[in-house]
Amino acid sequence: VQLQQSGPGLVKPSQTLSLTCAISGDSVSSDSAAWNWIRQSPSRGLEWLGRTYYRSQWYKDYAVSVKSRISINPDTSKNQFSLQLTSVTPEDTAMYYCARDYESFDIWGQGTKVTVSS
């Protein structure tokens, strides 16, 4: 199983951060895995942002800290899932990872360094 991340590394303040995580070797519609976004910064450490998963229907859970600004969406046609974070500020500058949760975060993407700056 591999996760391949894509998306811009520079986002302007107040704009929307958008990242995609393409899955190979598993399915975004798996009924035993969840698909997560996690970020890491020196000031906040590892911070779980949210997840999407399928159990007869789609579910989404988000961290309270970003709940009003975040959206994680599956794309079954491309077997991938995406992260959108709106109204970003410099505090959203971090390394962003996608990760599969199969009893634990067992597979991680390579990471995308996102800088919020004008």
Place this chain on the structure above:
Amino acid sequence: QSVLTQPPSVSAAPGQKVTISCSGTRTNIGTNFVSWYQQFPGTAPKLLIYDNNERPSGIPDRFSGSKSGTSATLGITGLQTGDEAEYYCGTWDSSLDVGVFGGGTKVTVL
């Protein structure tokens, strides 16, 4: 300000043993399985231990995990220079309904 508490650093000589503690609460470690991750600079975290004490295939048995109450421990025996890395504990918090991590522990081989 991480939800789980880890010591910032531990160190030992090659061949020795280190243990890393991870302290939480009833609603996270006390209720859910704990995982441990190893991270080298510039790379993504890698799963080392899951379900408190299980090793994924390919992880040597020098690495071990345990849990008691609201605390968990990662042990590394036969310390090698290649073990110098940052180690994180993680679990789910059933009250906050979020994934939570420790602040990380830097292992130094003297």
